[in-house]
Amino acid sequence: MVKSLRWTALSASVQGASHKRGGQGNQDAILLKNPSDADDMLLLAVADGHGSARSFRSERGSALAAECALRELRRFVHRLGPGVPLSRVRNQAKTRWPKTLIAAWKSAVRADLALRPFTLLEFAAFPESPPVLQPGRDLPITAYLAYGATLLAVAITPRYILYSQLGDGDILTVRPDGVVSRPLPRRHEFMANQTVSLCSHHAPDEFQIRVDPLRAIPPALIMLSTDGYANCFGDDEDFFQVAADFFSYLRSEGPAFVGEKLEDWLRESSHDGSGDDITVGLAVRAAAFPSSPRSA
Amino acid sequence: MASRPLHFIWLADGSGSMRVEGKIQALNHAIHEAIPHMRVAALENPHASVFVNAIRFADDARWMGEKLTPVSEFRWNDIEAAGATALGEALAMVGEALQPPLMTDRALPPVIALVTDGLPTDNFRAGLDHLLSKPWGRQALRIVVAIGEDSASNDAREIFRAFMANDALKPFHANNPEALAEQIRWVSTAVLQSVSSPAGRASDPAAGWSASLPLLTGMNAPEPDEADIW
Numbered sequence: 001m002v003k004s005l006r007w008t009a010l011s012a013s014v015q016g017a018s019h020k021r022g023g024q025g026n027q028d029a030i031l032l033k034n035p036s037d038a039d040d041m042l043l044l045a046v047a048d049g050h051g052s053a054r055s056f057r058s059e060r061g062s063a064l065a066a067e068c069a070l071r072e073l074r075r076f077v078h079r080l081g082p083g084v085p086l087s088r089v090r091n092q093a094k095t096r097w098p099k100t101l102i103a104a105w106k107s108a109v110r111a112d113l114a115l116r117p118f119t120l121l122e123f124a125a126f127p128e129s130p131p132v133l134q135p136g137r138d139l140p141i142t143a144y145l146a147y148g149a150t151l152l153a154v155a156i157t158p159r160y161i162l163y164s165q166l167g168d169g170d171i172l173t174v175r176p177d178g179v180v181s182r183p184l185p186r187r188h189e190f191m192a193n194q195t196v197s198l199c200s201h202h203a204p205d206e207f208q209i210r211v212d213p214l215r216a217i218p219p220a221l222i223m224l225s226t227d228g229y230a231n232c233f234g235d236d237e238d239f240f241q242v243a244a245d246f247f248s249y250l251r252s253e254g255p256a257f258v259g260e261k262l263e264d265w266l267r268e269s270s271h272d273g274s275g276d277d278i279t280v281g282l283a284v285r286a287a288a289f290p291s292s293p294r295s296a
Numbered sequence: 297m298a299s300r301p302l303h304f305i306w307l308a309d310g311s312g313s314m315r316v317e318g319k320i321q322a323l324n325h326a327i328h329e330a331i332p333h334m335r336v337a338a339l340e341n342p343h344a345s346v347f348v349n350a351i352r353f354a355d356d357a358r359w360m361g362e363k364l365t366p367v368s369e370f371r372w373n374d375i376e377a378a379g380a381t382a383l384g385e386a387l388a389m390v391g392e393a394l395q396p397p398l399m400t401d402r403a404l405p406p407v408i409a410l411v412t413d414g415l416p417t418d419n420f421r422a423g424l425d426h427l428l429s430k431p432w433g434r435q436a437l438r439i440v441v442a443i444g445e446d447s448a449s450n451d452a453r454e455i456f457r458a459f460m461a462n463d464a465l466k467p468f469h470a471n472n473p474e475a476l477a478e479q480i481r482w483v484s485t486a487v488l489q490s491v492s493s494p495a496g497r498a499s500d501p502a503a504g505w506s507a508s509l510p511l512l513t514g515m516n517a518p519e520p521d522e523a524d525i526w
Contacts, residue, residue: 018343018493191401191435231402234298272297275343 006286007042007156008255009034011279012262016228018275019051027051027149028226028279029062031070035156041077042156044281045069048169048226050148050197051277056122060112061105061147065198068104069153069164076100077155077162086160090211093162098204101151101164105198109147110139118146144199151198152224156283161218165208167195168227172243173219176288180240180247184208195227220288221247224281229266232273246282250289258282299345302404302492303394304334304367304484306350307386308360309412309443314377317525319413319443322473324374326480331372334484338367344404344492355379357386363393383416384423387459390436391427399432405491406436409483410459413443413526415451424458437491440467441479444526471524 009032015025027049035042047065049058076097080089110133118130131143150167163171163183168190174180187208190196196206212218223243233239249258266278306327314320327350338346348370350360360373394406427433440456442448447456448469456467468483470476 018341022493186401188401189431191399191403191431193405194435231300232297234402235400238298269297273343274300275341 007035008284008286009042009044010255010259010262010282010284011044012266013279014263014266014270014277016275016277017267017271019277024051025059026277027059027062028228028277029059029066029149030279030281031066032281033070033074039074040158041074042154042283043070043073044154044222044224044283045073046152046169046224046226046279046281047149048151048167048228048277048279050145053125054142054145055148057112057146058148061109061198062149064108064112064147065105065149065151068108069101069151072097072101072104073153073155073162073164077157082157082159086211086213089160089162090209093164093209093211094207097164097209098166098207102198102203106138106144109144112147113139113143118143122146141199141201148197148199150195150226152226152281154222154224154281154283156222157214159214161212161214161222163208163210163212166203166206167197167200170223170225170227170230170239172223172225172240174221174223174243174247176217176220178244178247180243183210183212186236190227218285220285221250222283224283226277226279228270228274228276228278229280231276232269232278250284255284255286255289258284298402299343300402300404300492301400302344302346302488303398303406304346304348304488305390305393305406305408306348307383307390307408307410307412308350308352308375309381309383309410309414310352310354310375310377310379311381311414311417312354312378313381313414313446314443318473319526320375320377322476323411323443323480324372325473326477327372328374329477330481330484331367331370333481334370334488335367337485337488338492341489341492346488346492351386351389353382353386355382357382357389359389359393363398380417381412381414382418383410383412383455384418384420387420387423388426391423391430391433394427394430394432394436403432406432407483407487407491408436408438409441409487410439410456411441411443411480412447414446415449415455420455421458428461437487438462439465439483439487441476441483442467442469443476444471471526473525474523 011030013028013030029047031045033043045066047062049062123130131140152169153164155162165184230239270278346367347364348367352375438460468479470479
């Protein structure tokens with residue numbers, strides 16, 4: 001098979017500086033699949049567990065979200081096939097994908113709950129008793145809220161890029177000329193730590209989806225990040241500069257250098273900024289960057 | 297790098313009834329005493345930049361200082377008690393203030409702490425509606441420190457319930473100066489720390505602040521004590 005894509009994914013995830021002090025684990029999760037000869041697509045999924053008192057299993061919930069997103073997104077792209085019209089991809093991405101993903105995540109939560117039922121201690125601070133699995137009945141929202149997480153996902157195929165977002169977090173793209181933009185508009189109602197997520201009542205309706213053809217000049221870089229990163233910066237202008245800086249480093253130092261440094265940079269940002277967990281996934285179009293310019 | 301702004305607003309009752317049995321002196325003392333604790337709590341979380349301000353409400357409502365006062369520079373100027381209880385006007389003023397450019401997307405939820413001994417004398421409902429019509433007004437953590445027996449009446453409870461708009465939250469009651477100082481200190485520190493934590497995320501309005509601040513839920517008015525004078 002001819003490799004039509006030359007994309008590489010880099011990622012890092014760090015525990016929030018304040019979470020570290022408070023004894024909380026990293027509630028973020030990230031999974032990626034790089035293109036291969038057998039399967040020429042890049043997939044990236046970033047999930048952010050709520051981490052609140054009510055979402056006491058959100059570390060697990062975000063891990064399940066990233067797993068489900070990667071698996072279901074791959075199936076979604078394969079089912080559509082390589083020659084499908086983009087109008088159909090858009091239509092299916094907006095109608096079928098959100099429902100498929102939510103169903104998969106809820107199923108994964110129920111399976112996890114079957115292995116590890118809620119304990120009385122976990123619900124000690126709340127008025128209701130712990131929800132239990134019952135045949136033929138869905139769980140109450142409090143059960144899903146315990147695992148609550150937001151999700152960002154991107155699929156890059158030889159013909160199109162699919163962007164998917166549920167809840168807060170950020171997806172930025174950088175053009176080959178260095179211009180940074182958002183493929184999906186920022187939802188300003190996500191303020192004061194409020195967000196929709198996989199456990200929300202109308203979650204399938206809350207997805208933001210965009211499908212772009214790859215026939216024009218594709219982005220040089222796509223960055224997915226949990227909200228802990230943007231919250232390190234005073235405004236969007238400063239935050240966009242981070243993506244521009246990654247782009248500059250990729251150009252001057254190459255992807256290997258950025259991959260090596262990414263975790264340290266995120267740790268420093270959490271320490272000096274929001275204090276929250278920070279997770280970043282970078283989809284790098286190799287043709288736009290040298291592989292190791294310093295050694296050249 | 298930037299820490300996230302957190303606005304903490306005191307709504308201090310300066311009405312005539314606060315003159316009775318030293319309530320206004322106790323309020324002044326309690327907030328004076330709480331400020332150093334508030335600064336320590338703010339310092340303990342370098343990821344939040346805490347700004348404090350206050351509105352005194354009596355015949356009318358007035359800001360006591362500049363809207364953006366870092367907690368390190370905040371000074372409490374003693375207030376006097378005289379006049380009516382224009383709480384509705386105070387709420388409307390907060391609603392006006394909690395908007396861009398003061399509030400950015402990355403701000404932490406503001407805290408509005410109402411300290412009062414009784415019932416409003418103006419159009420409370422109009423003021424509250426105005427506050428809740430603003431996105432940051434709705435997202436704010438609204439808490440009450442209720443002073444004295446009058447503030448435990450059914451009418452007062454109804455007012456506080458409407459203000460807090462969260463069945464899981466209950467007013468902090470203080471029936472003597474020591475209790476008032478303790479409640480004010482608690483509000484200034486524990487509440488501040490909870491709100492400034494990046495972990496306090498709610499995915500569903502039904503979960504709300506009770507999801508993030510379990511320490512604030514289920515608190516009931518203390519039993520009468522020999523030390524109670526209000």
